[in-house]
Amino acid sequence: MSKQQFDLVVVGGGPGGYVAAIRASQLGMKTAVVERAELGGICLNWGCLPTKALLRSADVLRLVKNANVFGIEVAQPQVKLEKVVQRSRDVSAKLQRGVAGLLKKNKVTVFQGEAQLLGQGQLSVKGTTTQQLSAKHIILATGARARAIPNMPVDGKHFWSYREALIPKAIPKRIVVIGAGAIGIEFACFYRSMGAEVTVVEMTDRILPQEDAEISNTVTKSLKQDGIQIYTESKVASHQVVKGEVVLKIEGKQNTQLTTDVVLLAVGISANTENLGLEKTKVELDRGHIVTDQYCQTSEKNIYAIGDVAGPPWLAHKASHEGVLCVEKIMGLDVHPLDVNKVPTCTYSHPQVASVGYSEKQAQTLGKKIRVGKFPFVANGKALAMESSEGFVKVIFDDASGELLGAHMVGEEVTEMINGYAIAQTLETTEQELMQTILPHPTMSEAMHEAVLAAYQRALHQ
Known part of the structure; x- marks a missing residue:
């Protein structure tokens, strides 16, 4: 059997894997991705994106039911569940085609099948046929699956x-x-x-x-x-x-x-580490997850792991960031290791939740004097105009240095607002820069500015 040679083989085509492959190709590496199911992984096909499509339908239904609050009279809405679900699946399918197009555009070779490590940079891929690959570097991005509960097997019915x-x-x-x-x-x-x-x-x-x-x-x-x-x-x-x-x-x-x-x-989830051939390598596991250093390298030279398979936080954007970080480190670029404390988290509930950094309790354990500021959306003009006044913004600062230790939000579309604080943490801004930043009016994001002011007893609208 002839072997195909690559600089990098990525096992898993989810949000960590396909992004790593694209970045590697951009940097001149001959790259391949092995995926046993759908490109885009669980997030795109069975997680983040289709869930948000369903929740969008729920948002529309909720808005229509409350239309009279805005002076609009409508008939009682009817849910067509088949169309709701089909739209969700269509969103995933469109995105999956987009991932395939991006990999093709970046000249990444895609193998459909199940990969197994053979040791010393060799892999087999079992699909319709069995192929053997050789790689200077291997990134494991195999993700995770839903954790099972003993004696309660998923049957699709109950x-x-x-x-x-x-x-x-x-x-x-x-x-x-x-x-x-x-x-x-x-x-x-x-x-x-x-x-x-x-x-x-x-x-x-x-x-x-x-x-x-x-x-x-x-x-x-x-x-x-x-x-x-x-x-x-x-x-x-x-x-x-x-x-x-x-x-x-x-x-x-x-x-x-x-x-x-x-x-x-x-x-919760369980990492996908079975049948990978890890026993033929020096790769170590800890509570089911692959152990890596701060640059995603495992105990086996030239084998790396990113995303859910490498442990928490189990978030798609964390996996994508690790993919880029890992590839750039392989290529000898100057990269910063991932700071998990600066990975924002979002929950698309009603109301939505978004946060980055330490909670108030976690910040207190640092042994530092902290300042906490809160501002409610009920005091925000845009929120009132949008009938979206539920919730608040909360920020935590180090009193001595002015460092933004954490930010937490609950309310309408706060998942679109948390990026402001994430950027602030990355830039290592203090309360002074945040206070001096001019935010547009009227916007719900003004509550972010007011929360910072509130931490220093300077809030203008409460």
């Missing part, structure tokens, strides 16, 4: 993963979401907007446990007002299917029994 939740044939009357991270809360919001009775069960003491406590509490209040039941510090002790219904025994802070039509499992 027990769903995110995949089943993305392509429902009908909206269940009742759905219980197990896990209150970003994925669980986003689906809870979507299905509630579509008319389902939604219950969320979370083991920790609050939903969105990775977010600032004030943010979590605000979202909890909003979801409950929307009719979503929430059980925290709780777990499923047992379950059984009785006459087509799932009966769950909940134990914890509040013991109860729930009866539902569907259980959606959203309890």
Whole structure:
């Protein structure tokens, strides 16, 4: 069997893998991508993007239902679920074609199949035929999958993963979401907007446990007002299917029994490291994830790992950044290692959540004196005009240096606003530069400026 030679082979064509391949090609490397499923990975095909398409439909439905608030009278809206789901799938398909086009444009060779490491820079790719590749460098970008719950296998009927939740044939009357991270809360919001009775069960003491406590509490209040039941510090002790219904025994802070039509499992992810041939290398694992240094290199020379397979934060933009960082380091460019504290996070719930940096509690553990500023959207003119006054902006500064330690938002379209604080952290700006920055009026982003002023008792509109 003849071997095809490459400077770099990327295993996995998700948001980390395909971006790494494009950057490598730009830098003159002969590059290949091996993908066993769809280009674009889980994010593009079964995660980030199709979920946002569904949530957009939910936003439109919510807006139409409240049209009378804006002086617009409309008939009662009707949900055409098949069209809602098809639009979501069409968005993914269009983006997938876009990724294929980008790889072709950048002269990246794509192999469809399953890759396995053979050691010493060799790989086999099993697809319709088996091919052997040789590479000076290998990047593993194999991603992750939904974590399973013992004795609760996904069957597509009573027990769903995110995949089943993305392509429902009908909206269940009742759905219980197990896990209150970003994925669980986003689906809870979507299905509630579509008319389902939604219950969320979370083991920790609050939903969105990775977010600032004030943010979590605000979202909890909003979801409950929307009719979503929430059980925290709780777990499923047992379950059984009785006459087509799932009966769950909940134990914890509040013991109860729930009866539902569907259980959606959203309890985290497991890295895709099986059948990669890692045993033929020196690559090490820690709790299922590939161990890397600050430049994404593993314990095996010339093998690297990026994205979800290499550990948290499990975010597409983190994977893409690592892909570029890794390739540029391979090529000897001067690069900065990833600072995970500067990776922004977004939850597309209703209301939305966005953050970057430390929470207030985390900042307090640094042993520094901090300043905290908050500004509510109810005091923002654009938010009032848009009927989007729920939520607030919160910032945390180091009192001694003025360093922006963290920023947290909850409200309408805050996922589009967090970039301002992310840029500020990257540029190492202080409160002085942020105060002197002129933001346009009227915009919701003015609340970002006011929150900074509030941290120094200088807020002008509260």
